[in-house]
Each structure stands twice: as C-alpha cells, then as structure tokens.
Amino acid sequence: MTQFFSKHGAALRAFCLLLMMLIPFLLYFTALSDNALMLNALLVLIGGVMALTMKVG
C-alpha cells in the first residue's frame, strides 16, 4: 500500500485536487435543494478525499 502511494503520489495528488474542486459544487446545489441524505453522502465523500490528501498531499 505504501509503495502504491509513493509510486502514484503525484497522480493521486492531482486526482485529490480535482475532486476537492468539483465536489463542493455538488455540495452547494444539494444544500440548496435540502436533500439531507445526499448532502451527508457528499460530505463523507469529501472527507474521504481529505483523508487521501493526508496520505499523499
């Protein structure tokens, strides 16, 4: 696993950045539509992206 992260660190960092930039747009529109389930799911998703960033960022 560690080898995978070090080998693909740069690509994963770029992937995290892309998701960090895109997911908030979904969060924004979901928050406006008051869809609580979807909102929580997206927050968990961005939490996952941040967790990955803590590993490779």
Added chain:
Amino acid sequence: MTDYFLVQWIFAFSPIAVVLILMIGFNWGGGRAGAAGWFTAVIASMAFFGATPKLLALAQMKGILLSINVLYIIWMALLLYHVVNESGAIKAIGRGIERFSQDKSIQLLIFGWVFASFLQGVAGYGVPIAVVAPLLAALGFNPVVAVAVPAIAHCWSVTFGSMGASFQALMAVTGLSAGYLAHWSALTLGFSAFLCAFASVHVYGGWKMVRHSGPAVLLIGTVMVVTQYALAVSGMWTLGGFGASLTGMGACILAARLKPYRNTGPVPPVDGRDPMTFGWALAAYGILIATVSLGVLVPPIKAYLGQFKLALYFPEIKTLNGWVVPAGYGQKIKVFGHGGALLGYASALAFLLYRVKGFYGSAPIRTILNKTVKSGVPTSVGIVTMVCFALIMDQAGMTYLLAQGVSKLFGATYPFFAPWIGLLGAFMTGSNTNSNVVFGVLQMKTAELAGLSAAIILAGQTTGGALGSMIAPAKIIVGCSTVGLGGKEAPVLRATLKYGLIITALVGLFGLGAVMLGLK
C-alpha cells in the same frame, strides 16, 4: 476571560494548532497538514460551535471560490515563468545583470535583492531562492550566504509579487477593497524593504558591508518602494512587486556608477554565442506590462473583459448556537478580466514571440505544461485545504471567538503582535498567501473589536506573512538543494531566523507607532 470562554477558545484554535504541530513538529507539507486541519475544523465546529451539514457544505463552496480566485493567478504566474525560463530568458537576464558591477555588495544587492524580487514579482513560490542561490554561488559567494541572501532580501516583495496573489487573498478573505488596504500594506512592506536589504548585506559582510552598501540600498530601495507604493494605490497592485523590481534594476545601473561601486577591474565580455540578448529576455515582461496595463487601466477593455463573471448566491445560515452567516454572493470571479487571465494572455503572446524567434528546443509546449503542473499541483492542494478549513472556522464563528480572545489579551498593544501572527502563518504554511487566508479574518475582526485600524493591522499581517518566507523550511530546503547544501539547512535557517525575528519586531513597532500616532 471565563473558564467556558477559554475552553471554547481552545477548541476554536484547535485546527490551527493541529496544522502548526504537524508542519513544525512532524515536518508535514501544507496539503497534508491542511487536510488534517480541515478534519479538526469539521469536528470542532460540529461538536462545539453548532455547525450543521448545510453550513459545512456552503462553507466548502465559498472556500473553493476563494481558492479559484487565488489559484487562477498562481497557475498563470507559474505558466508565464516556465514560458520565459524554457526560452533561456531568465539565464540571459542573470548574465545581463552580472555586467553592471564587479563590486561584491552591488552584486549581492542586484542578484539577492532586486533580481530575486523581480523573480518573486513574476513567479514566487520559492523560485527566487532556487534561481538566485546558484547564481550567487557561481559568483563566488559562500553557499550559506548564497541561499540566505535571496531568502532574506526578496521577502519585502512577496505580498505584491506573484502578480499580487497574496494581496488578492487578503482582499478575498476580508472582503476589504484594494483602495483601503493598499496604502498601509505598501508603506509597511516598503519599510521592510530597507530592513531586508541591510540584513542581507549584513549576512555577507557584517556592519562594514552595511556601511559600504548604505548609499546603494537607499537609492535602489527608495526607487523600488516608491514604485511599489504608486502601483499599489493606483489599482495596479498586480504589478506592484514586478514593477518595483524593474525600476530597481534601472536604479542599480545608477548605483553601480556611484563612486564607491565603480568598476575597477575588467568587465566580463559579451559572449557572442549567447542565444538571447538582455532586451529579448525582458521582452516577455514588456508584454506582461502592456497586457496588464491595457486590462486594468483602459476602461472599455476592462469593462469588456469583466462582463463574464462566475458568481454564486449563498442563503443566510445559522449554527445551532445561534451564530448567523448573512446571505450574499460569494467571491465573484471575472473569468476573462481576472489578473490570472491577463497573465495567461501575456504567457501566450510571450510564447509566440519566443517561438517565432527560435528560442525554444523541441516540444516546448509539453515541457512547459509538464513543469507548470508539476509545480502547481502541490501548492494548489495546500491552498485549497487551508482555505477550506479557514472558511469552516469563519462560517462557524470560531474565527470571531479567537479574535475576541486575542483582543482581550493584547488590547492596545495588538499592532505589535499582528506581524508575528502573519509570520507564524507563513512559517507553518510556507506561504504569505496561505497565512493571509488563515489569519486575515482573525486579524481584521481583532482590529475591529479592539477599535484599531484594520488597514494597519492587516498591513502588519501581510508584511509578517511576507517575512515568513525567509524562515519557511519548505523554501529554505529548495534553495539549499540548488547549491549542494541538501540536508544541511540548519546554518541557513539559523541565519534567516535571526534576521526574520528582528525585522518582524521592527515592523511590529512600525505598526504600533502608527496606531499610537492616531493614524488610520
């Protein structure tokens, strides 16, 4: 302060503490530590400040809009730098400057102070130290001096350098205008410019060298500081650091003709095989000046480019504790009239010019884009994570609570401490921009609560953040790696730390003096 307030204050401070501990204690990069700070901010805001999922979602979106606003400039500044560097223009500028004088103090000032500031003006993010340190080492300076000098000397130009990205970040997070902030920011940074220059020559030759270089520092410094101030207050703050260092290069020619610095030895001959002359090397920056001037100073063009805006409306939102975030638009981004867009146009034109003149090797576009992405992604991850956690803290009322505590503790002496907070932010994040993002609102709110001028306090913040560049481990490591000091950063850091702390204290006294005189 009551015990309950103190406990709340500690939880409000916890995300910043986590970032500090991880970056300083565990040597984590900005992106990783920012993500950890984000988790801490989410947990603390939900557990102790009544943040709801909706508030977190909207804070995230506001954070991304702020990030885009700053990243637009950063990415385009990096693109321009690589377009120019790949053509050989940066080396040609270095060779051109070397011919001005054989006096060591003048060489030190030209490369370490003016040229490093110029590179900060067009690129930033460690580029000035990485480029200038090997040039100084090649001129015969000790490697520690070669890294420490540009690290110290370029700091004054960080806020208005990189096309004003740090200043843009300060405006974005505080919601204050350039017109309000530019005056004191330019004055305080100008004051630090002289201190940085004297500190850098002191590193090399002690007080004897300070006395010898005094007239040159005063002449070049006055020209650069006045230029930066004029550009900043006239609305052209994107060109503040860049324009100042360009006029500084002109002042260097004059300084080199002063009696103590006149050439006594032979001037290095012009190498006939040089692929690029000094004039062609500067042509890209001529294009940049023309592009930004047209985009900022010509009203019809400015209006035309500013037509298409990215803007989102945010409804009012309350935390469970009753903290209200008013409704309104988030950060508006002029897609074609933004400073980043103007940099993009200049990059494209400079690339075409150098391509037509045959200054590039094979596959330049691919090389330029690869290098831009390689340097831009880690910086961007750091900025996005830091901005997002700072926004969560702001929207949940945590920043306001921090400001309340700080204003109660320091009261009227707070202006002295403002630059120290900026310095701390830059040290922990490696960036003036990030420091302004993390602490800008805190400083503004503290100033408001203490009844102090926000412009003076924020000038202290951004100047402290700029000075933090000289002690940021990330930048020192980059510089050391270019002169063969990889893994031996301690002597450089010891040197820069000493001067960084002294200059920050003097900047703090400058702000305190301004407030005590009743200036606004």
